Amino acid sequence: MTDAYEKLEKSRKRITESIAQNIHLYGLPPSAGRQFGMMFFENRPLTLDDMSAELGMSKTSMSTSIRSLSEAKLVDRVWERGVRKDLYEVKDDWYQIFVDMFTVKWRRAVSLHTAAIRKSLAELKELKKADDITDELLALIETDIEKLLYIREYYDWLDRLIDAFEDQKIFDLVPRLEDEA
Numbered sequence: 685m686t687d688a689y690e691k692l693e694k695s696r697k698r699i700t701e702s703i704a705q706n707i708h709l710y711g712l713p714p715s716a717g718r719q720f721g722m723m724f725f726e727n728r729p730l731t732l733d734d735m736s737a738e739l740g741m742s743k744t745s746m747s748t749s750i751r752s753l754s755e756a757k758l759v760d761r762v763w764e765r766g767v768r769k770d771l772y773e774v775k776d777d778w779y780q781i782f783v784d785m786f787t788v789k790w791r792r793a794v795s796l797h798t799a800a801i802r803k804s805l806a807e808l809k810e811l812k813k814a815d816d817i818t819d820e821l822l823a824l825i826e827t828d829i830e831k832l833l834y835i836r837e838y839y840d841w842l843d844r845l846i847d848a849f850e851d852q853k854i855f856d857l858v859p860r861l862e863d864e865a
Contacts, residue, residue, distance in 0.1 A: 696725050710756045710785055715741065716749040720758055720774060729762045729771035757784040779860055783849045790846050794839050801836050805829065 700721025707717030722738055723730060730738075732746045739746070750772055753759040758781055762771050775781055808825050811817070817825075848854045 696721075700725075710758065711789075712752050712756060713749075715745065716752050719746065719749045720753055723759065723772065723774045726773075729764060729773040731767075731769040731771055733769065735772075757781060757788075779855075783852075783854075787846050787849050790842065794843050794846065798836065798839050798843075801832050801839070805832050805836075808832070 700718055703721040703724070704714040704717030707714060707720065718739060719735060719741075722735065732743050732750065735741075735746045735750070736743045750759065754761065754772070757775065759772050759774055762773050764771055808829050812822065812825055845854075848857070
């Protein structure tokens with residue numbers, strides 16, 4: 685192996701380890717990050733056997749990671765004529781990868797929170813009508829309602845932000861560098 689090739693490999697390993705250390709942001713373990721990083725530098729789709737041989741990990745481990753990477757929308761299964769085994773490649777649009785990850789996770793969070801807020805607001809409004817309510821309890825209920833209305837406004841804003849990501853309007857506010865050229 686030449687010195688230049690060794691430097692190339694060192695550079696790739698540095699990036700792959702950086703991906704492995706940050707892949708937790710996508711809810712994935714470092715091993716999936718190493719797999720993703722290795723795949724990123726390949727210029728062709730890979731089989732699980734290819735990945736297993738390259739990383740020295742079991743095919744079962746590769747299969748589990750590739751499923752997680754696929755569910756996170758970081759890789760795609762592709763078809764190639766004459767190849768019977770499943771082939772996978774890294775998605776090439778990292779902006780879209782982030783948009784997909786952000787919108788899926790935050791849309792779920794917004795949905796859960798708004799459902800809880802809606803239910804709690806309804807319960808608190810009913811509680812205000814109770815006959816045995818004290819002034820002290822009424823004050824606490826009113827304060828809680830104000831707080832819930834405030835966080836409902838936040839989740840309404842967050843929902844609009846998610847919409848801006850999904851319909852690509854976020855790139856009007858924060859353009860891709862390639863869009864600015």
